[in-house]
Amino acid sequence: MTEYSRMNGETWRIFRIMAEFVEGFDELSMIGPAVSIFGSARVAPSHPYYKLAVDTAREIGKAGFSVITGGGGGIMEAANKGAREAGVKSIGLNIELPHEQTPNKYQNMSLHFRYFFCRKVMFLKYAHGFIAMPGGFGTMDEFFEALVLIQTLKQAHFPIICMDRDYWGGLIDWLKKRMLDECAFISPEDMDVFTVCDEPKQAAQIIVEFHEKNGRAGIKQPWGVKRPPAGQQ
Numbered sequence: 001m002t003e004y005s006r007m008n009g010e011t012w013r014i015f016r017i018m019a020e021f022v023e024g025f026d027e028l029s030m031i032g033p034a035v036s037i038f039g040s041a042r043v044a045p046s047h048p049y050y051k052l053a054v055d056t057a058r059e060i061g062k063a064g065f066s067v068i069t070g071g072g073g074g075i076m077e078a079a080n081k082g083a084r085e086a087g088v089k090s091i092g093l094n095i096e097l098p099h100e101q102t103p104n105k106y107q108n109m110s111l112h113f114r115y116f117f118c119r120k121v122m123f124l125k126y127a128h129g130f131i132a133m134p135g136g137f138g139t140m141d142e143f144f145e146a147l148v149l150i151q152t153l154k155q156a157h158f159p160i161i162c163m164d165r166d167y168w169g170g171l172i173d174w175l176k177k178r179m180l181d182e183c184a185f186i187s188p189e190d191m192d193v194f195t196v197c198d199e200p201k202q203a204a205q206i207i208v209e210f211h212e213k214n215g216r217a218g219i220k221q222p223w224g225v226k227r228p229p230a231g232q233q
Contacts, residue, residue, distance in 0.1 A: 061086025
């Protein structure tokens with residue numbers, strides 16, 4: 001490949017990236033209040049986590065929020081299914097992968113991405129709350145991305161809810177013991193950015209109460225202001 005061909009290919013890649021952003025901004029800017037739900041693609045419909053995701057998304061939908069997922073199977077499929085059952089917009093941000101990612105049938109709005117970073121922007125930019133269901137590396141990536149943007153005040157503070165205490169408990173204990181207490185790599189208020197719960201109705205109520213108190217724009221804070229816990233504003 002010549003130097004010209006290489007540079008020409010890189011230039012066209014920029015336009016592909018731009019096209020994904022333009023389509024995402026155009027399609028999602030009109031959806032209204034929404035909640036992004038993250039979770040594993042490797043969960044079978046018979047698994048309790050699948051039912052938990054369906055029930056949680058249904059409660060979120062009944063509360064008046066659209067649901068955004070990664071559009072694939074497992075918990076993503078379950079969340080889109082719950083949104084459809086609630087009669088709200090069921091949005092899938094599908095990613096091109098060599099394995100695992102097949103768009104589920106419960107989406108009534110589907111976008112398709114080649115680039116993970118474009119897709120991640122859409123998860124975060126148009127969400128008014130985040131629910132992290134049990135999941136793997138991808139779920140952790142999305143969960144910590146939301147935490148970082150709120151911690152660094154790059155995004156308004158919206159509720160981040162981890163569903164299922166048994167699944168998340170070990171990680172949260174490690175964050176508190178190692179990151180906070182032993183190493184001081186995070187501040188005490190950083191542990192207040194997220195909430196852990198087990199009940200779908202409780203998760204929906206946390207988000208509803210947050211928005212009733214703070215409005216759709218969330219909490220936009222100056223540097224150094226302590227963030228209140230998502231369920232205790």
